[in-house]
Each structure stands twice: as structure tokens, then as C-alpha cells.
Amino acid sequence: MTLAGCGGGTGSGEVTLKLVAADYGDSAENSSEKYWADLVEKFEAKNPDIKVEVTVLSWSDVDAEVAKMVKAGEAPDMAQIGAYSDYAAKDQLYAADDLLSIPVQGDFLSSLTSAGEVNRIQYGMPFASSTRLMFYNKKLFADAGIAKPPTTWDELAADAELLKDNGVKYPFALPLGKEEAQAETMMWLLAGGDGYTDQVGSYTLDSDMNVRTFDWLKKDLVDKDLVGPVAPGELNRQEAFNAFSNGEVGMLNGHPTLIAQAKKKGVEFAMAPLPGRSGKAKATMGVADWMMAFKQNGNRDEIGDFLDFVYSKENVLDFSERYNILPVTNSAADAMAEDAKYKQLKLFLDALPTSQLPPVGNTSWAHVSADIKAQIGKAVAPGGSPGAVLADIQNKARAAEAAE
Template identity: 60%
Template sequence: MQRRRFLGLTAAGAATAALAPALTACGSDGGSGSKTLRVVAADYGDSEANNSQKYWDELARAFEAENKGVKVDVSVLSWTEVDKKVAEMVAAGKAPDVAQIGAYADFAAAGKLYSADQLLTIPTQADIIAQIARAGEVARVQYGLPFVSSTRLLFYNKTLFAKAGIAKAPESWDELQAAAKKLQTAGVKVPYGLPLGPEEAPAETMMWMLSGGSGYTDHNGTYTINSDENVKTFEWLRDELVGKGLTGSLDPSRTNRQNVFDAFCRGEVGMLNGHPTLMKQAEAKGIKYGTAPLPGKGGKAKSTMGVADWIMAFKANGHREEIGRFLDFVYTTKNVLGFTNQYDLLPVTTSASEQMAGDTRKKHLKPFLDQLENAEFYPVDKTSWAKVSKAFKEKIGSVVVKGGDPASVLGEIQREADATELAGHAK
């Protein structure tokens, strides 16, 4: 995913190769009057030891024990190829019954998916956090069911802050700049880590847009890429952060997120925007860190970026009733927490979020949970988003270097986005 990479996760390639042949089959009847649901899911593990296949296999067996006559066959693939594999299956007329992948909008627009209200019971639908559920809508109908989520906070190195004489995390851009200057004076290699390289440029871009009072779209879902606020945000980054050397030795236009994360874990970065998995990476390297809400133009940002991965159900095999029962089972509090606790991700249901918030073992995730209700998500409901995201990966880094032109580049991407949207509506 881009989406899964935003959650900072990789996959076990060996498992992918072993499981790939299972994707040739579509949903089918399993004989003796039973039905088989074919599920394709993404791997959130970073080794064989924590491969996601174990979770899905245990969940499938538990579901089968309670639902005689329904079998569940799950194939777990790496994030590097799961979206592509599902698209190929659908194109070949062999769609799975359920896919847990990164994007749903193209399939929804093509009429291939069941809507949420065709699948889930009312209590299950009501339990899904409304802000995330809305991110799964196309034309006000929910087709994407959120599976896991993540939010972003400002991370800072407590040791470097103490060395530079900084008493607390910055809450505004002016305070962030002042802190970065102190870190620079104290000899910190990278006062502020700004990854606008191709790996995760759309994420860093969105966080800065939100902190500047705008975003990718307005409340009506219309692209606002070249809004005055967004242009001013990137002019500030160009002139007041990058232009003054406060991003240090890393070139923001070419720096990827993992490069900055790695440098933070080496004790070289004073501040950066990050997600929950950075905590484990930093702790493993003995980094003393703190987290805080994103600084905004005139104070704390009103919202942060949220990321979700999605579950969708395909109509092709006609197993609506069985899929609905299976997904109701997936969204029970026990099963939601069984997955999110394993990978330090955030639940997408209110009941699981409340339980996690009360779990002292998960208190490190509470600041991220607190941000979830007001988080803003990528406009993944737009079939144009994939192309727009690609444009940001290719172009946004150029606006913060010397001579960069935010108004021109954002205007160019805005025109591309509008044209892509228009072409999609004309089909």
C-alpha cells in the first residue's frame, strides 16, 4: 500500500511464494452441501514468526466450529503483491469472496462489491468508528470495511531536546522552527526529518496540509490540492524549514520515510512525524522519545492523518449470507483485538478501542487512539486517488528545494486530479 507501508509493515516473502498457487481458485461449494469462502488477506508480519497466516487460520477454524456447512480458505500474501493479485483474480473472473487489501474504490465503482448494509448486522455496523466508516464510502454508500487503522503524532528525541535546552514539544510551526534552530545549534545532524521522497510523500504531504488548515479535499470531497492554505504551507516549509538548513543532512526531496525512521533510531533526528510502529523500532535501539500532537500553523493541528486498510466482499460467487456471518465474526471485539494487539495497530471498532484504552499494557497506544476520532483519511473513495498519489510521489519533493514553486506544482497536480475525476465520471 502504499497504505500498508504507511503502517510501517513489511511481509514475509517466503510465505508469499508458498501460498500463491492457492489464488487460482474462486469461491465455490465445498461438497456435501457445504460452501467454501475464499479469503485473500495481507501479511502484516516482518518474519515467519509473526506471519498473519496463523491469525487467519485460527479465526477460520473458530468460525467453522460455530457455522456448520461453511468452510473458510484463507491465503495470506505480502503487501508487495496482494493488491495486484486480487485485481488479477477479479479480471480473470475468479474473484475471492473476501479480500483484505489496500483499496476498494475501483471495485466498488465497477459494481463488484456488496455494500456494508448488505453484509453486516446493525450492531456490527454501529460498532465501527464512524469517522473511519465514512472513509469507506463511495457516493455515500459504504463498500470498504476498515480492518485496522493508524494515526500520526510528532515524535521527538528526549535526549537531544535536553541537550539543546528544549523544555517541551512544539505546538505551533513557530515553536517547531525555534526548536529546530536550537537542535541545529547543538549539533544535531537532522533537527527535523522531512521525508518527501517517493516512498511516503503523500502521507507527509497530507500531515502538513492538515496542520496548515487545509487538506487534499474539502468537506464535499472536492480536491483542494492547490488551495491558498496548501500553497502557503509549502512555501513555509521551503523558506522557513528547509531553506534555513533545519532538515539537516537529509535532502527532503529524495528522503524516504524509512530513511528518516532509521536515522531517528540512530539518535540523529530531533523531530519527525511518525506512527505507532516507530515506537518499537526506537525502543529496540534504546532511543528515549516522546510523542505529541502535530504542530499547526497557529497552535496544535486540529486533526491528524489517519490510515486504514480495508476489507471488501465480492458479489461474484453469490455467498452474501455466508460472507456476512463471517465478517460479523471478524469484527467481534475479541477477534479485532487479537489482530491489533499482535501488531500494535489501532482497532476500528468502538468496543475494541475502549477495551484497548483501558488495557495498561497498551497505554503507549493511547495518544494515537485519542487522535482517531478526529483523524482525516486519504480520499480513497475516489478512483482517481491512485493516480493523484503517484503524482505527489513524483513531484512534491521539488517544491521545498531552493527555487521550488509550490503554486505551480500543486496547480499542476490539481489539474491532473480534476481531469482524472472528470474522466472517471464520464465512463
């Protein structure tokens, strides 16, 4: 889906910027195409010598497509995707210092700024952020005789059994398909007491705790048919969200965009922290998606002008409101916190400053993330071995780390 910039004909000195962006919509009606079309029209009205062409792709394809473009020597001027650090390590990106005005760069939430750095230089500009909570269907819970959300894994499994016995199609939806398996995986690893890396940032994917976590998922949820009719490795996040919005899911992990989707379908739902092994999870997962600017075509000044406009408080709030995504700037976050219409986002917003992000600053992360997406579903498949799958991912991660 490509959006040509609105505006007049070609004049001397005119520059056309190309941006590849991910789609945050769940249907053609609310595709990110519309957000970018509105924003570009406003920008070009103020900057007639700069045209912007935006190509919007699904999350399943956008990272791989940008990687192909860069490999072919056809990098876009900007990409809004899931990982930046491998491009930064190859000196293919402008630093944020080279692009943004000081007030705009200083407005990013500090935790997101540091996550966008490689060797203490910011290359990744956060574009959207979220934390994760467990959503549950209040009607399905009530019908199954469940009075409150689970707070431990044992309670979660018991509630899933009750939902299954009551005919719920997906007692607990577990999307480990390629769309966002790395996020679902990290949520469970944190809930199990560990995560992707140790305190110095080295990968620990096959730690004893992580293997125990996936052993539990396989034996206590998947093998007991508590995750629905689609194998976790084949279930993508958006498909799980669609099933929740259709009233077919008892519980699943979700981010703020699910609020509007479920409301639109009239689903009565509530949110709670994902249970830990024996109580509250050690940390909530945070996610940031990234904007980056490639050096290949030059156009540094024009890119900077456009990105300063993208990150204005009004535009950040507009995007956050359209897609129920948390803002990445202090000015927009403060405005959201003070406005009652965003009250359902408060739980997510409160968790953001202390949430744990994936190791996006590791230049190997894009490769490791892609490997997790490709393989992790096998860990819970019939006959699968969580320990063997995690060890394989860890060995490849270690090799990628050594090659940095």
C-alpha cells in the same frame, strides 16, 4: 508471502477464499503473516468447509498488486488495502450489508462507517485506524538544549537547527517517498490551515494555503538541510521509523506502530501534536485502512462468515495490540480505553473521533493518492516549485473527479 489455510483435505462443498492483505510489521519477526496464520487456523477449526489463503504484501506494493489482479480478471475474494471507492464505483464490491451480521456492522466506529460509504452505501469496511502525532527523541532534545516540543512552525525550524548543530542525522525526518507520501502531505496541509478538499469534497490541492505550506517546508526545512541525508521524495515512512528507532531522528510524524518499534530499541521518546503555522494545527489527520470483498468469485456467504470472525472484539483487539493500531470497533475501543496497558495509545484514541480522514469516499481518491505519492517529493526537491507541482496534481485530480 502467501499463507495457505490450515486444515484438512478437500471435501464436497469446500470453498477456498483468497485474501490479499497489507503487512503492518516492521520486520520478518512481526509480519502480518503471523497474525493471519493464527486467525485463519482458529477460523478453519470452526468452519472446516471454508479454507482461507492469505497473501501478505508490503504497503509499497499491495494496492498496485490488487489493482493488477482486478484488471486481469483475477480479483481476490477480499483485499485489505488503502482504498476501496474506485472498485465500488465500478460495481465490483459487495456492500457490507450483504456480508456482515447486523451486530458486527453496527459495531464499527460511526466516523469510519461513513468514510466507508459511496452514495450512502458502505463498501469499505475499516480494518485498522490511527491518528498521527509528532514523536520526538527526548535524549537528542536534551543534548541540544531543547526543553519542550515545538508548538509553532518557527519553533520547529529553530529546534531542527539546534538538533542539526548538535550532529543529529535527521533533525526532522520528512518521508515523502511512495510508501505513504499522501499521509505525510495531508498532515502538513492540515497543519497549514487547509487540506485536500473543500467542505463539499472537491479537491483544493493547489490552494494558496497549501502552496504556502509546501513553500515553507522547502525553504525552511529542506533547503536548510534540516531533514537529513535522504531526499524527502526518496525517504519512505518505514525507513524514517527505522532511523527514529536507531536514535538518528530528532522529530518526525508517526502513528501508533512506532511506539513498540522505538521501545524495542530503547529510544526515550515522547509525543505531541504536530505544530501549526502559528499554533495548534486545525485538525489531526486520521487514517483508516480498508477491507473489501469482490463479487467476481461469488462466495458471498463464506466471505461474510469469515469477516464476522475477523471483526470479533477479540480479533480486533489482538491485531491492535500486536501493531499498536487503533481499533475500528466500539467494543474493542471501549475495552482498550479501560485497560491501563494501552495508556500510551490514549492520546491517539482520544483524537480519533474528531480526526479528519483523507477523501476516501471519492472514487477518484485512489488515482489522486497515487499521483501525490509519485509527485509530491518533487515539490521540495532542489529547483522544485511547490506551486507548479501542486497545480499539476490538482489538474489531474480535477480530471479524475470529472470522470467519476
